[in-house]
Amino acid sequence: MLNIFKNKREDFPDFWKKYEAKFQEKPSKEIEHTRFVVFDTETTGFDLIKDRMLCIGAVGITNKSIDVADGFEEYISQETFNPKTVKIHGIIQNERIETLQEEEAVKAFLKYIGNSVLVAHHAGFDIGMLNQALARMGLPKLKNKVLDTVKLYRGTRIISNLINRERNYSLDEIAETYHIDIKDRHTAAGDAFITAVAFITILGKLNTDNKLKLKKLFRY
Amino acid sequence: MKNTIASRIADFLKNYPPFNLLQKEDLLSISKNVKVKYLEKGKTLFAEGDTGHKRFYVVNKGAVSLERINNDKRETIDKCDEGDIFGLRPLFAKENYLINAIADEETVLYAIPIKKFKPLSEKNKEVGSFLIQSFASNTRNPYAEAHKGKLISEKEPEENQFQPNNNLFELQPAPVTRKVIMASPETTIKKAAQLMRRKKVGSVLIVEENTPKGIVTDEDFRNMVATGVFSIETPISKIMSSPVICYPRGITIAQAQLTMMKHHINHVCITEDGTPNTKVVGVVSEHDIMVSEGHNPSVLMKAIQRSSSTNELKKIRHKITLLLKGFLASNIPLNHISKIIFELNDATIKRIIERCIKKLPTPPPCDFTWIALGSQARKEQLLQTDQDNALIFEEVPQEKLEETRAYFLELSRKVNKRLNIIGYEYCPAEMMAKNPNYCLSLQEWKQQFTNWIVDPGNDEILLCSIFFDFDISYGNIKLSNELANHIFSLTQNNKKFYSVMGATTLRNPSPLGFFRQFLVEQNGENKDFFDIKKRAITPITDAARLLILQHQVRNISNTAERFEKLAQLEPNNKDLFLACAYASKVLIKFRTKQGLKNRNSGRYIDLENLSKEEKIKLKRCFKSIRQVQELIKFRFEVTPYT
Numbered sequence: 106m107l108n109i110f111k112n113k114r115e116d117f118p119d120f121w122k123k124y125e126a127k128f129q130e131k132p133s134k135e136i137e138h139t140r141f142v143v144f145d146t147e148t149t150g151f152d153l154i155k156d157r158m159l160c161i162g163a164v165g166i167t168n169k170s171i172d173v174a175d176g177f178e179e180y181i182s183q184e185t186f187n188p189k190t191v192k193i194h195g196i197i198q199n200e201r202i203e204t205l206q207e208e209e210a211v212k213a214f215l216k217y218i219g220n221s222v223l224v225a226h227h228a229g230f231d232i233g234m235l236n237q238a239l240a241r242m243g244l245p246k247l248k249n250k251v252l253d254t255v256k257l258y259r260g261t262r263i264i265s266n267l268i269n270r271e272r273n274y275s276l277d278e279i280a281e282t283y284h285i286d287i288k289d290r291h292t293a294a295g296d297a298f299i300t301a302v303a304f305i306t307i308l309g310k311l312n313t314d315n316k317l318k319l320k321k322l323f324r325y
Numbered sequence: 326m327k328n329t330i331a332s333r334i335a336d337f338l339k340n341y342p343p344f345n346l347l348q349k350e351d352l353l354s355i356s357k358n359v360k361v362k363y364l365e366k367g368k369t370l371f372a373e374g375d376t377g378h379k380r381f382y383v384v385n386k387g388a389v390s391l392e393r394i395n396n397d398k399r400e401t402i403d404k405c406d407e408g409d410i411f412g413l414r415p416l417f418a419k420e421n422y423l424i425n426a427i428a429d430e431e432t433v434l435y436a437i438p439i440k441k442f443k444p445l446s447e448k449n450k451e452v453g454s455f456l457i458q459s460f461a462s463n464t465r466n467p468y469a470e471a472h473k474g475k476l477i478s479e480k481e482p483e484e485n486q487f488q489p490n491n492n493l494f495e496l497q498p499a500p501v502t503r504k505v506i507m508a509s510p511e512t513t514i515k516k517a518a519q520l521m522r523r524k525k526v527g528s529v530l531i532v533e534e535n536t537p538k539g540i541v542t543d544e545d546f547r548n549m550v551a552t553g554v555f556s557i558e559t560p561i562s563k564i565m566s567s568p569v570i571c572y573p574r575g576i577t578i579a580q581a582q583l584t585m586m587k588h589h590i591n592h593v594c595i596t597e598d599g600t601p602n603t604k605v606v607g608v609v610s611e612h613d614i615m616v617s618e619g620h621n622p623s624v625l626m627k628a629i630q631r632s633s634s635t636n637e638l639k640k641i642r643h644k645i646t647l648l649l650k651g652f653l654a655s656n657i658p659l660n661h662i663s664k665i666i667f668e669l670n671d672a673t674i675k676r677i678i679e680r681c682i683k684k685l686p687t688p689p690p691c692d693f694t695w696i697a698l699g700s701q702a703r704k705e706q707l708l709q710t711d712q713d714n715a716l717i718f719e720e721v722p723q724e725k726l727e728e729t730r731a732y733f734l735e736l737s738r739k740v741n742k743r744l745n746i747i748g749y750e751y752c753p754a755e756m757m758a759k760n761p762n763y764c765l766s767l768q769e770w771k772q773q774f775t776n777w778i779v780d781p782g783n784d785e786i787l788l789c790s791i792f793f794d795f796d797i798s799y800g801n802i803k804l805s806n807e808l809a810n811h812i813f814s815l816t817q818n819n820k821k822f823y824s825v826m827g828a829t830t831l832r833n834p835s836p837l838g839f840f841r842q843f844l845v846e847q848n849g850e851n852k853d854f855f856d857i858k859k860r861a862i863t864p865i866t867d868a869a870r871l872l873i874l875q876h877q878v879r880n881i882s883n884t885a886e887r888f889e890k891l892a893q894l895e896p897n898n899k900d901l902f903l904a905c906a907y908a909s910k911v912l913i914k915f916r917t918k919q920g921l922k923n924r925n926s927g928r929y930i931d932l933e934n935l936s937k938e939e940k941i942k943l944k945r946c947f948k949s950i951r952q953v954q955e956l957i958k959f960r961f962e963v964t965p966y967t
Contacts, residue, residue, distance in 0.1 A: 164330055170436065171361035173330050180327070203327070263753040281742065282751060284386055288336070294329035302433065305363040309431070312365070 120212050121244055127220040128248050136308065136319050140221040141166040141252070142177075143301040146231045147293045149183065153233045157183040158207065161214055162294030164301050165221070169308060171301045177217045178294040180204045211238050218249060222319075226276045226300045228253040252322055254279070254300055254307065260325040261310040279303045331356040334435060337385060341408035343446070343455040344383075351445055360436040361385070364428035367924055370412070372425045377415030380436035384409050387432030392425045404429065404643075407636070413460040415439055416446070430748070499581040499614060501574070501595050501607035507532045510539070510562035514550055517541060517561045525631045528592055528610075531565045535604040537594045539565030566590075573599030574606060581609045622648065622665050629672045633680075638673060639747040645669050649707060650921055659910040660885070667704040671697075671798060673747070674740075678799045681739040689736070690729050693718040694800035698756065702796035703866070704883045707917040710926055712741065712749035713791065716758040717804045718766050726766065733764050756791065767804055771811045778815045781825045790829065793870055794882045813877050823875060827961030830867040831954055833859060854929035857919075861912050861943075861950060865905060868953045871961070884909040898956070905953050908946035915943070 117125075133139050144163035150156035158181055165175030182204040205213070214235070225231045228251050236246045258274050276299060280287045285302045289295025311317055335356040338344035344352055360380065364370060364387070371378060373394065382389075388406040392399050402424060405411045414422055416439050446452045507530045508517050521529050521543075528542040541561055549555050549564040570584060571594045581593050591611040597603035615624040625644055632638045645666065652662045678695055682688065698713040700706040716737055721729045737758035745751055758764050765773065774792070777785040793812070797805045816822055869887040876894055881887050888906035892899045920927025932940070957963065 162329065169363065173334060173359045173361070174357055176328065176330055178327055178329060268755050281738075284742075284746065286333075286337075289329050289333055292329050294327075295333065298330045298333065302361065302363070305361070306431070306433075309363050309365040 117244065120215060124215045124219070125248065130220060132220065134319055136317060136322075137168050139167075139319055140219075141224050141304070142218045142221040143171075143224040143297050143304055144177070144218075144231065145225060145293045145296040145300060146234050147291070148234055151230070153230075153237055156234075157181075158210075158234050158238060159183060160293040161210060162292065162297040163214070163217065164294070164297050166224075166301060166305065169305055171298070171305065176294070177214065179210045179213060181207050181210045183207065207238055208242055211235070211242065221249060222252060223247070223249045224252045224254060224300065224304050226254045226279075226296070226303075227273075228255075250323070252304075254304055256325045257307045257311070257322065258303070261307055276300065276303075328353075328357060331359075334359050334361075338383065338435070341383070341410075343410075343452040346449060346451050346455070347445060355437060355441055355445070358438045358441050362434045362436055364389075364432040364434065366428055366430050366432075368428045370426040370428065370434070371422050373422060375422050377420065377422060378412060378436075379415070379440065380438050381410060381412045381416055381442070382426075383435045383437060384411075385433040385435050388429040389432055389434075390427050390429045392427060393423070394425070406639075410456075410459055413456060416443065416456065417460060498574075499576050499578045499593075499609040501609055502613055503607040505530055505605060505608045507605070508561060509533065510560060510565075512561045513558050514546075514555060514561055514564065515557040518546060518557070529561075530569070530592075530594065530605065530608065531561060531567075532605060537569040537571060537596065537601050537605050538562070539567035540569050540590075540592060540594070541565045542591070568601050569594045571596045571599055571601050572609075573597070576609065578614055581614060582611075585611055622669065625669060626672055629669065629676050632676060635677070635743045635746050638676065638743075642673070642747050646921075649917070653914070653918055653921070659914050663704050663707065663883070663913075666707050667701075670701060670706060674701075674744070674798045677743045677747075678736075678740055681736055681743065684739060685732070685736060687732075690725070690732055691719040691721055692801040692804065693733060694802070694804040695740070695758065695798045696795040696805055697798045698791050698795050702794045702882050704796075705866075705913055707913065708920040708927060710750070711752045712744045713752050713756045714741075714758050714798070715756070715763040715792070715795070716765075717770055717808060718764075719801075719804065720766055720768055729766070730761070730764060734759060734761060737764055767807060770808055774808070774812055775815060778812070778819065778822050781822055783829070786826055786829045789826070790867060790870060793874065794866075796882055809879050813879070816874060817877065823871070823961050824963060826871055826874075827957050827963040830864065830871050830957055831963060833864045834954075855932050856928060857912065857916050857930050858926075858928045861946065862909075862916065864950050864954065865909050865912065865946075868950075868957060869905070869909070871957060901949070901952055901956065904949040908949040911942060911946050915939075 142163050142165055144161060146158045146162075147160040148156050148158050160180045161177065163177040165172050167175075180203065223232070232247060232251055239246060254276075255274055258279055259271075262268065276296065277287060277290070279285075280299055280303065283303055283306045285299050285306075287299060290299070308317070311322075331353060335349075335352045338356065339347075339352060344355075347355070362370075362382075370382070370389065384405050384407055386407065388404060389409075389411060390401050391403040391405065391411060392401050394400070403411070412422075412426060414420060446456055506520065506524050506526050506528075508520060510531050510533060512520075512531075517529055521527070528540055530537055531539040531541060539562065541564060545564045545566065550557060555563055570588055570590060572580070572584070574595055576593065576595065584593055585591060593609045594601075595606045595609060597606060612624065612627070615621050625641060625648065628641050629638065632641065648669075649662070649666060652665075674695070674697065694717045696702070696715050696717065698715060700710060701713070716733050718729060718733055741751070741757050741759045751757065756763060774789075777789050777792075781789070795805065866884050869884045869891075872891055873881065873887045876891070878887075878890055878894075881890055885906040888902045888909065892902040892906070895902070916927040918927070919930055935943075
């Protein structure tokens with residue numbers, strides 16, 4: 106019997122169906138067995154509607170190790186161009202670098218992330234960018250669980266009236282605290298790597314009793 | 326596809342052997358397959374008997390100890406820090422690990438896949454021989470001595486491998502410094518002296534085409550230049566001692582020491598074949614031998630003042646810890662230990678600030694004072710704990726204020742970062758000079774203290790108790806003195822303030838329960854442990870601060886010394902105060918020993934592991950705490966608050 110939902114789902118392209126199917130698997134409850142994908146996007150600006158992604162960089166983490174071989178780095182050709190942000194990330198339109206169309210890049214990214222837990226610094230923005238791109242392709246939002254390193258980092262700070270825990274810690278500040286080199290800052294892959302090193306460091310800090318569970322990470 | 330992450334990893338690896346010997350493409354392809362691992366302090370990466378991992382490791386940040394259990398005792402075989410490789414056994418043999426690899430501090434590792442790397446090491450002979458060498462030094466395999474190849478000499482001084490207090494110390498190879506200060510024979514005396522001053526060394530080696538021709542020491546300047554025998558424009562070769570005493574590599578400490586005594590010299594030159602006719606490899610100095618022994622404070626002090634990198638300071642810090650262990654083991658009085666360790670810590674901070682000022686493009690715009698707070702200021706910091714510090718700068722015109730602050734914040738960021746690298750954790754409450762709240766002008770500080778003292782709430786009192794124990798680390802003492810004056814004028818006869826402060830002092834009750842049982846932590850990760858800081862050290866420190874403040878005594882911040890002073894000031898309470906002074910020393914020593922034993926802050930104590938004697942000693946201290954708390958309750962009319 107075909108129900109309404111099934112009909113609707115069949116409208117979606119194959120790659121989306123494959124992506125969706127991966128969420129049928131029962132996810133692990135252990136951090137060790139979970140694949141995290143730490144990612145970052147470079148964009149033409151900070152407006153979710155007007156601005157566009159120029160690059161997606163990501164790296165996978167399994168068993169608390171960053172696996173460089175499990176990386177993702179794609180540049181996207183865009184019509185929208187914002188001269189103001191070029192000086193931040195240095196991606197100039199039509200720079201001679203291999204690029205993909207946005208659709209292709211998003212398609213490749215979905216295949217790459219599968220049902221992994223996504224991690225980003227100020228995750229809301231990057232997830233929003235991806236969801237906007239998906240919407241332009243007539244697709245629903247991302248289905249992955251998301252962790253934000255800003256929130257996790259706050260969790261490592263002590264509770265004291267003397268410090269403001271609600272502050273928005275920048276990636277630079279966190280890198281300084283943990284002595285992470287900030288070379289390649291403002292390239293998507295470079296930032297993703299800095300975030301990834303920060304993420305495994307934070308996992309260590311939060312794991313005070315050696316019993317840290319995945320579930321707990323989502324509460325920060 | 327572009328691979329930013331892999332190229333960044335390659336960028337790091339290419340600075341260290343054996344990766345510096347690889348072709349660029351090979352290095353990049355290895356980098357693409359690296360895994361990055363994080364280890365918490367004290368975490369074991371692999372243990373004796375574990376099956377070999379599929380990867381070997383390079384330290385990216387932090388340090389890893391390689392240890393072996395020998396007759397139930399842990400023995401450190403090697404210490405690996407930034408750029409060092411270890412875990413090589415699976416590369417050579419299908420055997421289980423024979424050693425333990427434990428993170429000495431927070432560590433980030435790059436894990437290199439053996440399957441990918443092995444073909445490269447077989448193809449490139451130099452790479453292969455370096456790996457064999459490293460493997461041997463990691464494991465101290467005497468057989469591998471036979472392989473001693475060229476590459477080992479490119480490693481930094483092997484001083485880390487020294488085992489202090491080892492009976493066979495004298496028979497170990499002498500530490501060779503490879504960065505030798507050299508000059509050519511034509512150099513003028515003046516130029517050579519300037520070079521020595523810049524490098525802060527007492528001697529310079531005179532070389533021609535890298536072969537040693539002579540050596541000039543401070544003494545030669547005194548005897549032959551200052552006396553007017555030679556002018557400062559004379560070539561240095563006129564005053565050098567020649568020939569130079571040379572030895573080949575591998576000279577033992579005993580040999581080096583004997584040679585130095587025999588010839589009345591402080592340096593032995595190491596050349597390729599041990600004669601003055603071949604190239605200089607390095608220098609063995611009396612100073613370095615003493616430093617490598619690790620138990621001579623004056624040598625450590627000199628090493629701190631001469632240090633030219635943060636990494637060097639970090640290595641010296643390891644030696645200070647060894648020194649501390651030695652002191653405690655030989656039961657030297659705590660007063661003495663604290664003073665020496667304080668001086669070494671203090672010198673380290675000064676050196677870091679000095680170096681950071683030089684790193685900034687301009688000199689400081691005005692006078693400033695760097696103050697240490699908390700345990701370092703009280704000279705009670707034996708183990709490295711958190712860093713607590715602040716900065717006071719001179720009054721500047723309003724329009725220059727923010728610009729000036731920006732300069733000092735930049736300076737503080739640099740200093741705080743380097744202190745962190747050498748082992749002082751960042752203060753979790755952000756009480757550090759890089760925090761704009763604690764990098765203020767003198768006027769702002771005065772205002773700050775006025776606010777805290779006039780309207781003392783709980784947070785304000787907590788801040789007061791931290792900031793009242795301050796000690797100048799660097800800069801103009803006038804600024805910190807003026808601030809102290811201000812504090813005394815505010816607190817004098819201020820009943821309300823003392824009463825609130827008294828109540829805070831009593832917030833941690835005596836550590837003994839009703840049945841004379843230890844009060845242990847009821848919950849949290851340290852459940853059932855005794856928190857010696859919270860329950861014993863803090864109450865006694867708070868009590869000393871409050872009492873001494875009331876007497877308006879300045880410049881004594883050490884708890885035991887404060888009580889000794891109080892005993893003089895109040896003869897009727899002499900016995901109690903002396904008992905408190907004693908208790909404070911016992912508690913700190915106790916904590917330090919626990920910390921060294923367990924590689925942590927020593928704060929939480931497992932009562933089950935204490936001997937009966939230790940428990941009795943602690944209980945005696947607690948009795949003094951209770952008595953002094955009663956005195957405070959009475960004197961400051963503290964009304965208990967909850």
